[in-house]
Amino acid sequence: MVLAQLGGSLAGALARLGRATVVDDKAVADCLNEISRALLQADVRFETVRDVSSRIKAAANLSALAPGADKRRAVRNAVAAELCRMLDPGEPSFAPRKGQHPSSVVMFVGLQGSGKTTTCAKYADHYRRKGFRPALVCADTFRAGAFDQLKQNASKAKIPFYGSYTDSDPVKIAVEGVDTFRKEKCDLIIVDTSGRHKQEAALFEEMRQVSEATRPDLVVFVMDGSIGQAAFDQAQAFKQSVPVGAVIVTKMDGHARGGGALSAVAATKSPVIFIGTGEHIPDFEAFEVKSFVSRLLGMGDLPGLVDKIKDAMPAGELKLIEGAFTLGVMRELFQSMQNMGPFGQILSMIPGFSAQLIEKGKEKEGQAKIKRYMTIMDSMTEKELDNTNPKLMNESRIKRVARGSGRPVQEVVGMLEEYKRIAKIWSKLPLRDRRPNTNHRDPLKPLANVIPPSMLNQLGGLSGLQNMVKQFGPQRR
Numbered sequence: 001m002v003l004a005q006l007g008g009s010l011a012g013a014l015a016r017l018g019r020a021t022v023v024d025d026k027a028v029a030d031c032l033n034e035i036s037r038a039l040l041q042a043d044v045r046f047e048t049v050r051d052v053s054s055r056i057k058a059a060a061n062l063s064a065l066a067p068g069a070d071k072r073r074a075v076r077n078a079v080a081a082e083l084c085r086m087l088d089p090g091e092p093s094f095a096p097r098k099g100q101h102p103s104s105v106v107m108f109v110g111l112q113g114s115g116k117t118t119t120c121a122k123y124a125d126h127y128r129r130k131g132f133r134p135a136l137v138c139a140d141t142f143r144a145g146a147f148d149q150l151k152q153n154a155s156k157a158k159i160p161f162y163g164s165y166t167d168s169d170p171v172k173i174a175v176e177g178v179d180t181f182r183k184e185k186c187d188l189i190i191v192d193t194s195g196r197h198k199q200e201a202a203l204f205e206e207m208r209q210v211s212e213a214t215r216p217d218l219v220v221f222v223m224d225g226s227i228g229q230a231a232f233d234q235a236q237a238f239k240q241s242v243p244v245g246a247v248i249v250t251k252m253d254g255h256a257r258g259g260g261a262l263s264a265v266a267a268t269k270s271p272v273i274f275i276g277t278g279e280h281i282p283d284f285e286a287f288e289v290k291s292f293v294s295r296l297l298g299m300g301d302l303p304g305l306v307d308k309i310k311d312a313m314p315a316g317e318l319k320l321i322e323g324a325f326t327l328g329v330m331r332e333l334f335q336s337m338q339n340m341g342p343f344g345q346i347l348s349m350i351p352g353f354s355a356q357l358i359e360k361g362k363e364k365e366g367q368a369k370i371k372r373y374m375t376i377m378d379s380m381t382e383k384e385l386d387n388t389n390p391k392l393m394n395e396s397r398i399k400r401v402a403r404g405s406g407r408p409v410q411e412v413v414g415m416l417e418e419y420k421r422i423a424k425i426w427s428k429l430p431l432r433d434r435r436p437n438t439n440h441r442d443p444l445k446p447l448a449n450v451i452p453p454s455m456l457n458q459l460g461g462l463s464g465l466q467n468m469v470k471q472f473g474p475q476r477r
């Protein structure tokens with residue numbers, strides 16, 4: 001069962017409870033059984049499922065609810081709270097600080113093939129984009145190709161790199177690398193280690209020595225998301241040798257079962273901080289428990305979305321929209337969405353959005369459509385882009401734009417219709433929400449304009465959207 005299926009099963013169980021004519025103890029028990037089955041099928045350990053189930057039962061105790069209380073909501077909240085509890089060991093992990101001196105050292109451990117080397121580069125790039133000065137050290141002297149692989153990834157992401165072809169002492173290389181980059185005033189030094197040895201005991205001993213010599217601020221355990229229950233033993237074995245403080249789960253784009261991640265959290269008592277969602281450097285997402293659980297239960301992921309919008313539009317560049325919603329403004333919004341990473345990922349963060357705008361499983365086509373719309377807009381004049389009078393785009397202008405962009409006339413017309421729909425919502429927004437305000441750069445405002453009207457209503461308008469974000473409390477890493 002892939003993670004999305006787990007989410008589907010959990011959301012399905014809650015939806016069935018939502019549709020039940022009477023929410024009594026039996027309906028809740030049926031819902032809980034369905035949830036337990038889904039968790040077991042997703043490789044969550046039996047002991048964990050049993051505990052979670054009894055805690056949900058206690059928390060959603062119907063007889064203790066005040067008369068008139070929303071029982072469905074009580075069950076749903078209890079399920080969400082328990083899943084959060086299962087994924088959050090309660091101890092936040094060390095988070096590197098920009099400009100920190102002496103530099104923070106983060107050591108990566110994990111078995112060969114887990115995706116550790118790739119993940120080191122992704123992690124470094126994530127912080128580079130946040131304004132850090134990261135550096136990579138290759139202390140994997142066992143696997144011949146590790147040095148070249150990390151070096152290649154480092155140069156792709158323009159990150160300084162330290163390693164040696166000839167030296168076979170990982171402890172020496174790690175210490176030299178850390179010293180070198182400390183002198184160069186890098187604020188985040190990432191040490192990649194071996195994932196294999198002739199003897200397993202030797203691997204753990206090597207990890208212990210590297211850790212003792214470099215005194216890392218954080219040891220990250222990297223695990224392949226598809227290993228299922230084996231994750232528990234693997235994570236525990238590393239935890240016994242080095243002070244693992246965080247987990248990164250890779251290959252969550254494939255057939256990964258979510259349960260392995262939960263087991264690793266239980267074994268290390270450390271939080272999952274990122275997940276890998278592909279082979280390339282940008283395929284990397286910060287992991288926030290509340291966002292993850294709300295997405296898993298089909299409640300959308302607004303905090304995650306807000307973070308993504310903030311990342312895509314750094315404060316200096318975030319242009320809030322003043323006055324009229326022109327085609328040029330729509331183009332800017334589309335551009336921002338494109339900068340925010342895989343489109344499906346963004347859409348899945350907005351409750352109901354993907355179903356309404358783009359058919360499920362057709363995110364690629366949706367992204368392509370937006371790209372085509374942007375090509376069309378590239379063939380429009382400044383005057384056309386800045387204009388608010390729909391009559392300006394007459395037949396001859398439409399034909400000219402279609403010719404210029406190489407797109408069919410119907411598509412130009414379709415794009416203009418889409419624009420009109422969004423502009424109409426925009427025109428209903430209170431003026432204060434349209435004015436740029438440098439003290440209050442709220443990325444939700446432009447977002448509220450691209451959400452389909454029925455969904456925005458369902459959320460309670462812009463203020464409902466803001467409340468939801470507050471309720472989920474975005475956390476930043």
Ligand SMILES: Nc1nc2c(ncn2[C@@H]2O[C@H](COP(=O)(O)OP(=O)(O)OP(=O)(O)O)[C@@H](O)[C@H]2O)c(=O)[nH]1
Pocket residue numbers: 110111112113114115116117118119140143146149193194195196250251252253254275276277278279283
């Ligand atoms: N689909 C997918 N592939 C990944 C992900 N992360 C890493 N990989 C791939 O997994 C394979 C193994 O990754 P490496 O980074 O070489 O693994 P490693 O754990 O560092 O291996 P050692 O250096 O030998 O310890 C490579 O083909 C990566 O491209 C991910 O999130 N998704």
